[in-house]
Amino acid sequence: MRHTIRWSLLPVVLALVVGTGLPALGKHATRPHTDNLKATGHSPHEAQFFGVPSAQRHINSDIAFWGNLAINGNYDGFRIIDISNPTDPQQIVWQHCNGDQGDIVVWDNILVRSWNSPAPPGRSCDGEPVPAGFEGLHVFDISNPSDPDLVTSVETECGSHTATLVPDTANGRALVYNNGSSGACPWFEIVEVPLTAPADAAILRTERLRHGAHRCHDIGVILGDENLAACASDADANVFSIGAPRGGSLEDPEFLYSIAEKGVGIGGNWHSAAFTWDGEVIVLGWEPGGGSAPECEATDPAVKKSAFFYDADTGAKLGQWTLPRPQSAEENCTIHNYNVVPTTDGRYILVSGNYQAGTWVSEFSDPANAVTLAWSDPPPIVPTNLGGAWSSYWYNGRIFESEIQTGLNVFTYTDPVAGASLPHLNPQTQETTIG
Secondary structure (H helix, E strand, O other): OOOOOOOEOOOEOOOOOOOOOOOOOOHHHHOOEOOOEEEEEEEEOOOOOOOOOHHHOOOEEEEEEEOOEEEEEEOOEEEEEEOOOOOOOEEEEEEOEOOOEEEEEEEOOEEEEEEOOOOOOOOEEOOEEOOOOOOEEEEEEOOOOOOOEEEEEEEOOOOOOEEEEEEEHHHOEEEEEEEOOOOOOOEEEEEEEEOOOHHHOEEEEEEEOOOOOOOOOEEEEEOOOOOEEEEEOOOOEEEEEOEOOOEOEOOEOEEEEEEOOOOOOOOOOEEEEEEOOOOOEEEEEEOHHHHOOEOOOOOOOHHHHEEEEEEOOOOOEEEEEEOOOOOOOOOOEOOOEEEEOOEOOOOOEEEEEOEOOOEEEEEOOOHHHOEEEEEEOOOOOOOOOOOOEEEEEEEOOEEEEEEOOOEEEEEEEOOOEOEOEOOEEOOOEEOOOOO
16 A cells, blocks of 8 residues: 655755754763764653662653654653754643653654553552553644643553554554564554544554564654565564565464574564665664663674664675674663654765764665764763763654653754754654655
8 A cells, every 4th residue: 555645745945943042961961973964952750770769860861853843752651842942942741651661652642652661559540549550552632732642541461562554544454563572472463543533552563573573662654655564573583475466464463484693582572673764775774782781882792782684575685784882890781762754855964873882874775885974972971880872863854862761952064064954753653764
């Protein structure tokens, strides 16, 4: 099925400054960085892993965007932030929902949030008690961004570590590919959320994984002319067709092939997947050490600190980009969450958040010879070593970073890039093809 949306394919110069106020800068303004990556704005949300009870932990996790809103997930709900002036982003609300991870996806007035693992007694979401043992998804109505309303929950067998939203507006619904938090479930659920009745959200079916894969950590999707889904699963990433020209459908994916990389899966699993906007290349990253270990030291092999590029038609390896700046033994580091810039000139540019290695911009137009363009690398966090950039994404001429301990950071990449202006962005979902 061809999905089309209205895009503004205008050159976006990332150095564009919106608004006249002075930047609201955070600690990212004092980091070591290249001259072409400037700290622009900051929305504070200080948190930490240690020293607080689990039920009160609210570290920052993933990001999604709708118009001039950024939704920044955290371990206790999510924040809705007005980014109309990215030099001075303003929090509209912090919606509490105290189940760990807090991955979020958004479609218009509907927001779906992941609840990672079985709820202990006494947990709540939007002020409502969450039954002990619940794990799965919560669905919110955010038509009033200052007062989100929990409309339903969808319980899943192995929780929800992450979620990928797939719009199916022709059928009046959004589909959510739900990725469980336990390796005991070798599948992902496909959850249907009716756009006019989100309270009726329910599991539609499950899709089993192949080649011994236990679960998807995350799923990257591209629609438009390609209709592919890449599941970052264990040591064998599963690639599916979800429509023409290869078969399958959004609700019934058709398995195509799997991707394995020597060394991946030893001490960690495939973590994230994305596509170039022409659908030609799959970008895969993994998480050795589970995200808490220092896996980007000078002595670590390249396989532990690389993003990998594969032909989307065949799964053949095309190349990799390896983090060139060594990190210390005090810094948790992997290539974590990222997206590809929707360029209109055919360049392949990757923006990645890499925990305590910070935010990086690289180019892989020639995947066999990827190069670094820019970086902002924080110093080690003392006394704990858990922090840094959970996610870093390009969105409409800016780079947004969810920093685990400090909040939402905004950067300007000052080298001109011709990019498409997007009406919204769930970073794991590319709703059309460009190029």
